[in-house]
Amino acid sequence: MTTDSPARARRRRASASDQARIAADQVGAAVARVTRSVSDRVAPAGRAIGRRVLPVVAVVSTLGWIVLGGAVVSVVLAAWLGWAEFAYIGATLVAALVIAVAFVFGRSTYRVGIELNPRRVVAGDRALGRLTVANSGSRPVLPTRMELPVGEGQADFTIPRLAPGAETEELFAVPTARRALILAGPALSVRGDALGLLRRTNQWTDRIELFVHPRTVRLAATARGLVRDLEGQTTKLITDSDLAFHALRTYEPGDDIRNVHWRTSARTGQLMVRQYQETRRSQLLLAFDAERSRFASDDEFELGVAVMASIGCQVIREETEIRALWQGGTMRVETPTALLDDSCRIQPVDGAHPSLREFLRQATLRIAAPSLAVTVVGSQAEAAELRAAAALWGGDTETIVIRVDEAAEPRLTRLGRSMLITVSTLPELPTLLKRAGR
Structure with a gap:
């Protein structure tokens, strides 16, 4: 009877471990391929469902979700405990949601405009706004509510029934007590029930800006400093290196030989160098x-x-x-x-x-x-x-x-x-x- 040496046993265990690792990798790769395949098929369908479901879900307000949850709980408790009171509560809540659905249907044919006059004011001055709503369709439109965000607040307007081509306008004041950049809009038409269970909005305009400038005072001419610059303005300060020629003077030891005016030097018999007026800028x-x-x-x-x-x-x-x-x-x-x-x-x-x-x-x-x-x-x-x-x-x-x-x-x-x-x-x-x- 022969026994394996320790080294051979270790090699056999390592080989088995490698085979198990390879098998696990193959299984993982197969699972990943299946997952990708399922995802590639399910994702388009999920996106299509989401495009249809999300607009419907977005119509339900926070209060609407609370009412829906209360209706479900009431129905479950009525079925479990057999209490008629919960059945009445559930039926009432469901009826409220069903009635609210009728208020969100319908199409609006509005032409909406926002005007601010003026568009720029000084802090503390008065700024007025104007909201115009016209029926651009061929059929009358029912009364609706318009919401207009103005800065951190919101203005609400009740728009009456409009015949084809009819127009109504609403005026509003914009608070301008402090310097600010106030955004007015977008104007939203709101369809929904009186309780606010369901709420459907349509956007009709973009935002417009109102600049509330800070108060300023008129000042005298500023005290402007100057720095040396060849592209600046000429000053009365004399220098040996610049662009604006001023005069000639006698050469002194240490002067730059490039500033020597040779023609004048030859005529006078002594070296003459150029002087300049310094140019500075503000x-x-x-x-x-x-x-x-x-x-x-x-x-x-x-x-x-x-x-x-x-x-x-x-x-x-x-x-x-x-x-x-x-x-x-x-x-x-x-x-x-x-x-x-x-x-x-x-x-x-x-x-x-x-x-x-x-x-x-x-x-x-x-x-x-x-x-x-x-x-x-x-x-x-x-x-x-x-x-x-x-x-x-x-x-x-x-x-x-x-x-x-x-x-x-x-x-x-x-x-x-x-x-x-x-x-x-x-x-x-x-x-x-x-x-x-x-």
């Missing part, structure tokens, strides 16, 4: 820090937006090159209206950047150094953060920080090499900026 960077934690309240945030918009509109009117931005991106500066429209989209942000300096650094990575950088911040911004942000630019860039603080006294102070302006109300801004310019 470019304003207007940044609004929308970090929520740096503002004491929502009213202070709105004051900051109004300050930023006032400065931006004045600079655009002066046709000075400007770039306006906030954490949400760059704002349009082609016209004051474009800037005010984009200011309506500004909302508080939370933790978008680790610091004010990092926000400004990332926002200005691909643009040249500005001649004047104006940053609008909230009252909770710390002085160390403001100093660090001002250090982003070189000495040619003037920096002004405008801090809005409703509880502080208006004042002008120095913060490192920056000018710090504290504003508590919007009417103070023109006087403070004029003093900063001087």
Whole structure:
């Protein structure tokens, strides 16, 4: 009688394990093929059923599902316990659902329009809207209800029976107490029962925008800084290297030999070099820090937006090159209206950047150094953060920080090499900026 060696036994066990693994893989592959085959056949049918069932299910409101569930439970309890009371309750609930079904049928032939007048208002001014509904079909349409979302609210209108070609209009007021971008629409016609068990809606219009601009004040000419730029404007400062020729002077040791005017030098017998008038440009960077934690309240945030918009509109009117931005991106500066429209989209942000300096650094990575950088911040911004942000630019860039603080006294102070302006109300801004310019 012979016995297998341990090595041969291990090889036999390994071979059996490999065969079992291969068999399991084959079974798994076969199951996967069958599953894919079934899925490929069932999925189209499921999608087709879903396209037909979902619109029907969507008609049932939350209250309708509760009533349907109550009817089912009542019927089951009536059959199980034999109580007639549950049978009456179930029959009543089912009858309510059956009656509600009759209210969702029917076709509507409406032509609906929404108008807002005006489309742009200043916060606090009045804005009116107009909803027109006409019957564009050849048959009368029954009374219906129209819903019109306006901002965070909703306006409900009862539309009477309309003969073919008839039209009715409804007027509504839009709340404009605060700066906002208000969306009106879409207008929805609602069919359903009085209890709200079933509800079928049709959309008739798209959304339209109402811009509620922040309040602004007129400012005097801005105090514009200048940086050296060959494509800028000529100044009275004399330099040895630029484009705008000024005069000739006698050569001095250390002058660039390329600036020697050889024809004049040959005529006078001594080396003469060119002098130029320096060209500089004016470019304003207007940044609004929308970090929520740096503002004491929502009213202070709105004051900051109004300050930023006032400065931006004045600079655009002066046709000075400007770039306006906030954490949400760059704002349009082609016209004051474009800037005010984009200011309506500004909302508080939370933790978008680790610091004010990092926000400004990332926002200005691909643009040249500005001649004047104006940053609008909230009252909770710390002085160390403001100093660090001002250090982003070189000495040619003037920096002004405008801090809005409703509880502080208006004042002008120095913060490192920056000018710090504290504003508590919007009417103070023109006087403070004029003093900063001087």
